Structure formats: C-alpha cells, structure tokens
Amino acid sequence: MTAAPALLELRNLACERDERYLFAQLNANFYAGQVVQILGPNGSGKTTLLRILAGVSKDFYGDIFWQSQPLKDTAWEYANDLLYLGHLPGIKKSLTPFENLRWYAAVQGGVADADLIKALAQVQLAGYENTPCYRLSAGQLRRVALARLAFSRAKVWVLDEPFTALDKSGVAELEAKLIAHAAAGGLVLVTSHQDINVPNLQLLNLLDFPVDAQLLNSHEDAAYG
Amino acid sequence: MTAAPALLELRNLACERDERYLFAQLNANFYAGQVVQILGPNGSGKTTLLRILAGVSKDFYGDIFWQSQPLKDTAWEYANDLLYLGHLPGIKKSLTPFENLRWYAAVQGGVADADLIKALAQVQLAGYENTPCYRLSAGQLRRVALARLAFSRAKVWVLDEPFTALDKSGVAELEAKLIAHAAAGGLVLVTSHQDINVPNLQLLNLLDFPVDAQLLNSHEDAAYG
C-alpha cells in the first residue's frame, strides 16, 4: 500500500437486487496511479458497482469516501473529477462525431475545437469527423465515445467494458491510454472479461465479497429498526 | 479443399455503403465441418457481410449459392437451415428466458419444453427460467440468446460477435459448442475481435478483398447501363 491517502475508499459496501445480495462488506481503497480491473462472472454485479461509483445509482448500503471525505459532502468536487463511460456509449446517432464531442467538451468545460479534432484522430477517426454517427460501425461508435478520454481532465475514470467491439489495434491504443492516465496520477476503474495488458494491474474480484447471513440481519434491522 | 461440394459459395460479392466499397470481388467457399472467423478492423464490413449472408440485407452485388443452387431459388430451404444471431440479441425483456426460448422453438418448429429447460441449464441459467429478462445482466441476456444453439437443427450458424459480454467460462462453453457443431457436419460463420480457440479455425479477412478501380466501373455500368 502507498503512503498517500486513498483517492476513493469503499467501506462496507453492499448491494441488493431482486431480494438477493450481489456483494456485501466490500472494503477497498483505490489510490492515485492505479489501474483496477473489476472481475466477476456474468451477473456478479460489476455494472451495478460501477453505476454506484459513478453516482448514477444510489441504491446501496455502506459508505464511499472521496479523498477521505464522505461522498455526500463532496459530490460536486467528485463530479468534477469523474469520467464515467457506461455500457451505453452516450453518443447521439444523428450528430457527427465532432458535434458529439463538442457537447461532452461543454459537460466538462472549455476545450478548444482543435483538441477535439486531435482526439478523434487519436482513435483513428480522422476523416469521419463530419459523418453522421448512424453510418458508423459498432466499433467506430465506441471509438467516438472513447475519444472523450483524450481531452478529459478527470482524475477518476470509470469504464464499463470499454473494450467491447474494439479491434486488436483499438484495444492496444486504449491500454496505452490507461497506462498513461495512471502514470499521470489518475485512477482507472475498469471492467472487462478480456485480460488487460497493463503493468501493475490491480484486480478486484467481486466473488471475494460473498454474503454473510449475520450481515443481512444487521441491514434489515437498520432499515426497520 | 475438401472433395464434397461447398455448402455456401460466395461469388464476386461486393458491397457498397455511403458511396464507398467495403469489400469487392469476395470469393469464398464454406464447407460442412468448418468454423470460419471473419476478420477485419472496425468498420471493415463484417456485420454488413453477415447480414447479407443471413438474408436480412439484400443490398449487394454478386451471387450466393446454397448447396450449389442460387440462393434466390433456394431461399426457403436455406431459411430452414439457418440460425442467425446478430448484434441485437432478439430477446424480449418483459418475458422470462423460458418464454423467449419457447417462441424461438416455434420459429424453428416443434421442440419439447424439457429441451428448452435443458438448453437454459447449459448456459448456466438454471434457476433463472422464470425471472423476467429485464432483471438479467448484459452477459446473462446474451446467454439466453445463445441458448438457442442448444436445440437448433440449423446447419449454418451465423453469429455476429457472440462472445460480447460473456465471461471466461461462457466463452469456453461457446467455443465447445462451435466445435461440436462443426464436428456434426455444420458450418459456423462467426465474427469476433478476440481470438477464438477452436482447432482448425478458418479465417476470412475482409482486408484481403480491397477495391479495384476497374471493378467499380463495371458495377457502375451494370447499374446504369
């Protein structure tokens, strides 16, 4: 473990869906400079965990700390430092790649148009800047979404299966980006069923946090007591 | 090459999207007992080719032969022998996995309910038969779609990125199924950006069929002449 305080801390996180616990007593610290792959078989709750960490879902027990402060108190700062890329790419099919990126640039505030063009070139979409996105293939569409990484200033990247639909060279480029982000002091949380080729990759297996009968009762009591 | 005639023959296939040829002069023979992986970087036209082979899209030049007969004349026989699984899983989220499969059983004609239950168990969904599909994770949803393979009587399987969202064990199970189908005299056409672990895998790289200026002119002539 590093000496610096954890960027993101999960304490006793537990999550219930359909009257069944996906994981429980999940304790973990994530530090600047790490790339963490979240593992688990289909249906183990990876997507659910990432949506919680991104602040999209609020349906969980336990606490999350951002730079040692409860997330509730630092929601704004956290939102400023977060980039979330879910299962859905968040790309408007009627707009061009450039127009899509321009909106994302506004979400994060102030990025020059030239940087957007550069970002598209980095994901091999030079020449497609002004093609409407409904004309792109599955992999090209994902590349548009991934172009956001190039101009993001967020410290934490939360990526749900970003390698889906990417070809070999696309995978290698994305891996390089993750490495660079970690080296620059960022944190990457990523799920994937493929092996990720990143030195010093941290693994978090959701199967390590099974449900314990005692804990269930304590939640029931907290809820009904 | 085998002595037996090809199951599926592509002759001079060419496909144009957005005033740009994706591939041209694509000639290939597919034989019973083969597993063929279609390769190509993002946007090279794999999905487009599979949709043509499945009969969903009719927007192409060239000819396709099914058991040495033009596809036009044998469309009905071909449809009986075809199982196509596209990017979209074709699963109704409000129905349960069992109800979904029952409909697919009717599409193909006469499958006993017990076989459907068995098919679901084979994809590790035993116990989820009566859970509505909107409660399933991305990988579980894909497994429901893949359960069709277990009771299919089709000779030709056309699968577009079937490994998406599957975990390691899911990938291994699917590979075993592809091998078994080929061994039983079937033909599998599959796209994937991951390596497929199947002995005797045939590869078809779309980049091997680039466009040739002369050809373009001949199509123009055919179209406008």
Place this chain on the structure above:
Amino acid sequence: MNWQWLHRLGSPRWFYEKTNAWLPWLMVCAWGLLLVGGIWGLGFAPEDAKQRNSYRILYIHAPVAFISMSCYYIMAISGAVGLIWKMKLPFMVMKAAAPIGLGLTIVVLATGSIWGKPTWGTWWEWDARLTSYLILSFLYLGVIALQQAFQNRDTADKASAILALVGTVNIPIIYKSVDWWYTLHQPATLKIVGKSTIDPSMLYPLFVMIVGFYVFFTLVLILHTRTEILRRESRSQWVKDLVLGKSNTKGEGAES
C-alpha cells in the same frame, strides 16, 4: 435524538404491531356508525318533498365525496414525507391510498349518476362539481398507473410521490378553473349543493354517516397498508415469524 419518534413512526414493523390492537375497535366503530346512520337515514328520516325517496342515496354519496378528496391529500402528504425523510412507511400508505381514493371517486360518480337519473333525467351532466371529481379520478388513475409501471419499487414510490405532489399544486387550480368555466358558460340551471336549507332530521343521520365513513376509510387504509407491509417485508425475520405462527412477536416489538 429528537427525530427518534419520527423514525419509530416510520418503522413498518412498529406500525404493524401497533395497529393490531386498533383494528377491532375501528371495525366495531365503523360498522356501528354505518349501521346506525344507515338505518336512521334510510328508514327513519323523513321523505323529501320534491325528490321523494331517491334523495336517500345522499347518505352514501355525500360522505364518500368528502372522503375521496381528503384521501388525495393523505396520499400526497405521505408521499412528501416519504421523499423528505426517506422513510418507507409513508410510501406504503401512499401506495395503499391511491386505489382506495380511485374507488371512492368511482362510488361518488356512480351514486351521483344513479341519483341524477331520477332528479335531472340524465345520467351525466357537465356540472362544475361533477367535472372536477372526474378529473380527480384521473389524477388517481395517473398515480396508480405510474406506480405500477415501474419495476423497481423505490423508483415507483418516489416517482408516484412526485406526481402526487405536482397534482396537489394543481387541485385548487383545477377546482377554481372548473368552477369558473361552469359559471362562465352556463347560468346555473341546477345546483347540487347550496340550497342547504336541509331539514335537521335529515342532517343528523348524515353526520353519523360522515363520521362512520371516515372511520371506515381509516380502517380500510390501515388494512391495505398492512398488506403492503407484509408484501414488502416478506423476507424479514419478524414477518417470517409472524407467518409461521411464532407467538413471541409482541415481546420483540417491545424490545426494539
């Protein structure tokens, strides 16, 4: 610490166990009042000069009309409490109240039209009061439909609470505008209320019926809420004990 009592109030289990004791009393009160009022009103109150006996439907019609309105506010307020203090019980009350309210407005509309046939000679009349009740029933329908449309229970609760709240802002507006619409378009040729120079001998049974219906409504609301509690908490230990017939629930209730 100050909020302790509130959270106690918010505990479904506490509610379930407390209301156990109330139920018989409410039941006795409700049936007693309704019987007395009903027999008095239907059997002994004098016949109306103009409307003959048909006016007696008033003894159901008017009390239910009053309650179906208060029911909306109960629903909206419990929704608001649930949203603000993030408690479970109020949402259950809200969910239980919606169908009851819809049922009540339907009873008002039905008894009203049955009454309308002999008095006005038609089943339906676009009177301001009737119209606003029709709209009220739509508001209930909306809340119920939204509640049922969501798969996720929390989402369903919060979404329908928001809708109920938005509706509350609108109810006075709707009433005002419908009233205004009616007076603008038509000089009142018939009036439902207003000529309330009603004979006291007709009025006393009406009061009894109104109180009786309120108690009855409370009873039904509690019963619905209790069913909802059992449905939602079916996994928790105390409900399992309850269903399996373990008799120690009372002791535990006192501890917690």
Place this chain on the structure above:
Amino acid sequence: MANLSSFASSLFWATFKRDLILAFRHKGDMVNPLVFFLIAITMIPLALGPEKAVLMRIAPGIIWVMALLATLLSLDSLFRSDFDDGSLEQLLIAPYPLALSVFAKILVHWLATGLPLTLMAPLLGVMLSLPANAFAALCYSLLLGTAAMSLIGAVGAALTVSLRKGGVLISLIVMPLYIPILIFGASAVQTAALGEAYNMQLAVLGAGLAIALLLAPLAAAGALRVSVNA
C-alpha cells in the same frame, strides 16, 4: 417441411400467444389508449362549454375522431419493440410466411386496443349526451372500424418502424387512409341518432374490413421487408 400446415400454424400461434402475454404483462399499454380516449372526450365539454344541444350534435363525430386518434397513438408500439430488440429480424428470416405472423400481431393489437375502445364507447356516449337510439350504431360501427384501422395502421407502422422516431410520422401516413372509415363510421352514428337506417354505412365498413383483411397483412409484410432491410 413434412407437415407444413401444422408447422405453419405453430409460429402463428406462438406469436399470438407471446404478444398476448406481453400485452397482459404491460397492463399499462392495454389500458392507456382507453384512458386517452376517456380523457380526450372529457376535454371536449371543457373546451366547448357544457351546452347540451351542442354536445349532442357533435357527439357522434367527436367520439369517432377520438377513437381514431387513440388507435393511431397505439400503432407505434406494434412493431417497435420487436425491431429494437432484434426479434423482428428473426421473424423476417424465419422459414414462415411473414404475413401470417404479422397477422397474429395485428390480431393481438386489436384485441388489446380496438375491442376495449368499442366496449367503452357507450360510456362516453352517455357523457356527451348521445341520443339513446344511436348507441347500437356506435358499437357496431366501432367494432368494424377499429378492426379495419388496426389492419391499415399496421402498414404504416411497418413502413416507419426503422425510423428512429416514427411516432408522429405514422399519423401522417395513416390518417388519409382512415378518412373513409371515419366518414362512414361517424355517419352511421349520426344517421342512427336521427332515427334513420344505417345499414348502408355498416355494409361499407364491413366491405372495407374484408379488403383490409385480405391486403393489409401482405402489405405490412412487404413494408417490413423493405424498411428493415435498410
């Protein structure tokens, strides 16, 4: 291929049953056109004023127009969800006459919207003070008319299914085709309200329905092939 007919009937029934289950499971979808019908009719007196003479005069026409709009609104969902999740593609490439499976879907659509609309119409007739002798005509004409509208509407739904937001475009395509139905349907009720015979109008509606039964499933199947292909 052995016993084609039993195989054939099986996908028809499977689709019919599946869609019926879906209609019941999304109870909202079945009830919603009804509620739309109810609320739209309620708005009429609110907008026009409660004068009985006016309402009586316009009741037949307005009820018919609103039934038509309610049907229109429900059309978009006919093929949309099958398209979105890919099962429409599967229906298209199945070795089975597409027109038959499309017909199963239309049948369910009518059972879930047209039939309940017809059953509810008398209630709304009461609210708009429809004359007593027009109620039978209202029910008969709507029974025939809604069935024809489900069938014709399916063609419009099929044509627009691959467009991202076809919702209102359907109206544009389908409304002109609905106009003859509307004219004869409303006129049947109007004539009945005046106490005259309305057999002719019903006969025309019935003939329209027969033609639609023959042609619409085929046309919708063709439209689906064209619009999904793209």
Place this chain on the structure above:
Amino acid sequence: MANLSSFASSLFWATFKRDLILAFRHKGDMVNPLVFFLIAITMIPLALGPEKAVLMRIAPGIIWVMALLATLLSLDSLFRSDFDDGSLEQLLIAPYPLALSVFAKILVHWLATGLPLTLMAPLLGVMLSLPANAFAALCYSLLLGTAAMSLIGAVGAALTVSLRKGGVLISLIVMPLYIPILIFGASAVQTAALGEAYNMQLAVLGAGLAIALLLAPLAAAGALRVSVNA
C-alpha cells in the same frame, strides 16, 4: 470551478445548441406535430358534416383541444433518445445544475413544437370558420399556453422516461394538469369570438406560465433523478 458562472452557462448553451441541431436534422419531428394538428382539424368537418354554424361555434374549443393533443404527442421524445443512448446519465452526473440543462431542452421543445403550432393555428381557424375577431386571441393564448404545456409536460416525460413504452402513459399523467390551461385558453378565444375582452384569461395563462417556469424545471430534474436511478 474558477468562474462558475461562465462554465455554468456553457453547458446550458451547449445543450441548447445540440438539441436545436437535432431538431433541425430530424426535420420530421418538427413537422409532425404540425401535420397531426392539421389532419386532426381536417377530420372534424369530415366527421361532423360541413355546417358552418356548428363549426363556428366549436372552432375555438376544437383548435385548442387539438393543439393540446399535438403537444402531448411530441412530449415522449423530449428525454427518450437521451435516455436510450446514455447521454441522460451523463447529464445527471455532470457537475452542473440538472434543472438548467433540463430547461435548455424544454426551451428547444417549445421552439420546435409550440411556436410553430401557434403560427399555424390561424390557418386552421380559417378552415373552421373562426370569427375574424378571435384570431388575435387564438395566437396570444396559444403562445402562452403551449409554453406552459411544454414545461408541465416535461415533468410527465421525465417521470416516464425509463419505462419502455411511456408514450401513452404520459397522456394519462399530464392531461389532468393541462385542463386549467385548456379551460382558460379556449375561453379566451371563445370570449374574443363574442367580441368581449379576454385580458383576464390571458393574465391567468401568463400567471400559470410564470409558475411553471419556476417549478417545472426543478420538478422535472427531480423526476429524472428518481426515474433514471432504477
């Protein structure tokens, strides 16, 4: 975080511009409510018969009802596509007041449907023989009324966005809330047709719009947070 206000305004403008581009690119979406309005009004004389006295009497009410229905039909698309492609999630977690970006979307919705409806209404007034002195009232009342309807409708759209087929459920939720607007709007035109002053009705509509401007974006933002969370 340095200059919050300029940053703040930038996502508002970006969303506004993006949605405006989208509205223009899907020209169909902009034109469709108009076409619906046009065809629905055209159907009225077909269903009722062409008697001028009747049409004149009902014109103000019918035009208002149909404008309301056209607005309702267009509501479903307000947040739907953002939800389907995931950009709504991004808006939700952005470090930016959600109510403001929601307001930008509502503004575009009104520019793309309410405003054109208002501009087209006089044409339909001519078709239904609306008295000449009611045209100004029709335009003013629709201008205020459609804006209020876009705002209130956004709350309904936000509540139903995550439901697979919210389309008609919105009508159920939103219509009761539209009824006061309808009453005052239709009455303004009716009063004007009789040659009387209609300031009061316009004042009420204006007040309603003001309240909706204050509350609706907040309520819609809250509704989005709740309904997308699932």
